[in-house]
Amino acid sequence: MGTRKNLTFEGLGPTAAKAAPPSEYILFCQGLMVSFQLLDQLKVLDGFTLGVKENEFLVVLGPGQCGKTVLLNCLAGLQEPQAGLVSFKGAPVRGPSAERGLVFQKYALFPWQTVEENVAWGLKSKGTAKAERRRIAAKYIELVGLTGFEKAYPQALSGGMKQRVGLARAYASGPEVLLMDEPFGALDAQTRYAMEKELLTIWEKEKRTVIFVTNNIEEAIYLGDRVVLMSKRPAKLKKEWEITIPHPRSYTDPVFLALRQQISADYDLVL
Amino acid sequence: MNYLSRQSNQAADFQSPAAASNQPPSEAREPILETPEKGLAPVECSNGRPETASKASPIPKAEGPIEPGQTRADWSPHWLTHWWPKLIEARLSLLSLIVFFILWEGVCYFGIIGPYQLVPPSKVIKIFILKLTEVNPDGAYLWAHALSSLGLAVLGFMAAALVGIPLGLLMGWYPRFNYIARPLFDIIRPVPPIAWIPLAILWLGIGVKAKAFIIFLASFVPCVINSFTGIRLTNPTLTRVAKIHGASDFTVFLKIGTPSAIPMIFTGLRLSLNAAWTTLVAAELLAASQGLGFMIQMGRRLARPDIVIVGMLTIGFLGAILSWGLTKAEKLFVSSRRLS
Numbered sequence A: 001m002g003t004r005k006n007l008t009f010e011g012l013g014p015t016a017a018k019a020a021p022p023s024e025y026i027l028f029c030q031g032l033m034v035s036f037q038l039l040d041q042l043k044v045l046d047g048f049t050l051g052v053k054e055n056e057f058l059v060v061l062g063p064g065q066c067g068k069t070v071l072l073n074c075l076a077g078l079q080e081p082q083a084g085l086v087s088f089k090g091a092p093v094r095g096p097s098a099e100r101g102l103v104f105q106k107y108a109l110f111p112w113q114t115v116e117e118n119v120a121w122g123l124k125s126k127g128t129a130k131a132e133r134r135r136i137a138a139k140y141i142e143l144v145g146l147t148g149f150e151k152a153y154p155q156a157l158s159g160g161m162k163q164r165v166g167l168a169r170a171y172a173s174g175p176e177v178l179l180m181d182e183p184f185g186a187l188d189a190q191t192r193y194a195m196e197k198e199l200l201t202i203w204e205k206e207k208r209t210v211i212f213v214t215n216n217i218e219e220a221i222y223l224g225d226r227v228v229l230m231s232k233r234p235a236k237l238k239k240e241w242e243i244t245i246p247h248p249r250s251y252t253d254p255v256f257l258a259l260r261q262q263i264s265a266d267y268d269l270v271l
Numbered sequence B: 001m002n003y004l005s006r007q008s009n010q011a012a013d014f015q016s017p018a019a020a021s022n023q024p025p026s027e028a029r030e031p032i033l034e035t036p037e038k039g040l041a042p043v044e045c046s047n048g049r050p051e052t053a054s055k056a057s058p059i060p061k062a063e064g065p066i067e068p069g070q071t072r073a074d075w076s077p078h079w080l081t082h083w084w085p086k087l088i089e090a091r092l093s094l095l096s097l098i099v100f101f102i103l104w105e106g107v108c109y110f111g112i113i114g115p116y117q118l119v120p121p122s123k124v125i126k127i128f129i130l131k132l133t134e135v136n137p138d139g140a141y142l143w144a145h146a147l148s149s150l151g152l153a154v155l156g157f158m159a160a161a162l163v164g165i166p167l168g169l170l171m172g173w174y175p176r177f178n179y180i181a182r183p184l185f186d187i188i189r190p191v192p193p194i195a196w197i198p199l200a201i202l203w204l205g206i207g208v209k210a211k212a213f214i215i216f217l218a219s220f221v222p223c224v225i226n227s228f229t230g231i232r233l234t235n236p237t238l239t240r241v242a243k244i245h246g247a248s249d250f251t252v253f254l255k256i257g258t259p260s261a262i263p264m265i266f267t268g269l270r271l272s273l274n275a276a277w278t279t280l281v282a283a284e285l286l287a288a289s290q291g292l293g294f295m296i297q298m299g300r301r302l303a304r305p306d307i308v309i310v311g312m313l314t315i316g317f318l319g320a321i322l323s324w325g326l327t328k329a330e331k332l333f334v335s336s337r338r339l340s
């Protein structure tokens, strides 16, 4: 940690000022370098650069263990990169903030709290008044289709429902960017398709900038406005596709299939 | 139970024509009577069932799903398969108790062990009842001894919980705090609490304070260790969730770490209570003028095995009640708040 090459804007000088993020990006990272000191030096991200436009649905696709979670942690401000910068609306990211909500890979609900309390958690720590908390929680519980389950505890919910709660919780604290870390990775295939559809419906109603991480090519094409492909470790940005197929997309659409084949060809296999 | 048995009866009614026509009853009974070990019979049954069902009835399988547990009831009533083995188990346990008490009584009756070493169970019961209203020979009523012991144990235990749990939680959450407190704790930890008795008497005299201090030390250690381990087991994802919503480290400690640690804290409390009760008796054996430990010690001095045994049984009984109470409290607390 002590040897961090600090590349925030202030530290960069006049040349770097030119490299400041283009204003079209709400969230921007440049030259991210993250490595872990295990038995060897494990380089996870190596000079990773990515810009995210406002209200776009960006899918980050990458093989398992390539550093997708690490990348999201950096974007969220939960992890400090050894080199490189992350900026959000033009200002460097220094720590986590409710402006960048996270939906987690594993169900990450507080088991001792009801659905309503889970959803309102972020609001409570922001100091929102109780009545207001309930109103906002109810709104997002309705948005994800869980009205009637406000008083249920997570243990009584199915996997898909738990992820809906996670989504409602992320929405409730009013983020501008939603970071989703393989949110449907633990669901069975049928539930997964249903949740993908549901997510798009919700997103259409309440547009946010979404960065959706997955290792599933179909899911990426189904959801994304834009798909970026990460290479295997140490991860770089490998390729990028704009996806213009209109919603609702069909998995058997020829364009879909052609795209799927294209992306598969570039996808690094990691065993 | 009722609900289950009703369900399985329905299944039996529903299936009975098929079962009757295809399965000779003697053959069908065999696996049940043979298998007090659960788990063997259902496998055999379910191997047999689907065949007969499809042969005999055109009913599609989806309408009559047969679960392994239900098929047993097709052939014999629920009480036979469920309650009978339990009853046998209960009878065996009862039998061993009865044999034990008869042997004990006999050993005394025939003078194999003399009256200054052992008294028969009948005498123990008599003395127990007598001691409720009799001060002699050890100076206090039985309930007075018991109350004195209980009060002391609970006092030391509570104090240990109040200090030990927060200490363990803080050590588990804040590394710096751990670096400071850990070496001191590691010095105290391996010393058996009873070894503190002489020092405790030098410092605090023979009295409530010295014993409470020793009990405190004994129950303090498991409280610290288990709270420490418990909070270390906090799911890091939950911590991240809290942090992303802008919670401070202290808030995360209070709102995420502490509830996550509660099941382990209760484990610690149970161990602590055990330690408190054990140490209490040891302390009273050495330095006391009242209490159950003192009572059995007096019994030995006066060569009164009846007093000793009554004291021992009371100690065991109260100890069991205490840990039963704690387990109940734990269940209530943990399950009502979904902490496990």
Ligand SMILES: Nc1ncnc2c1ncn2[C@@H]1O[C@H](COP(=O)(O)OP(=O)(O)O)[C@@H](O)[C@H]1O
Pocket (backbone or CB within 6 Å): A036, A038, A044, A062, A063, A064, A065, A066, A067, A068, A069, A070, A071
């Ligand atoms: N805190 C950490 N300490 C050590 N290694 C880590 C840590 N976090 C992640 N890694 C390693 O970094 C690599 C990438 O992890 P991750 O980002 O979780 O992959 P994924 O793309 O599957 O989300 C993995 O090999 C993992 O073991």
Ligand SMILES: [Mg+2]
Pocket (backbone or CB within 6 Å): A068, A069, A105, A181, A182
């Ligand atoms: Mg991951």
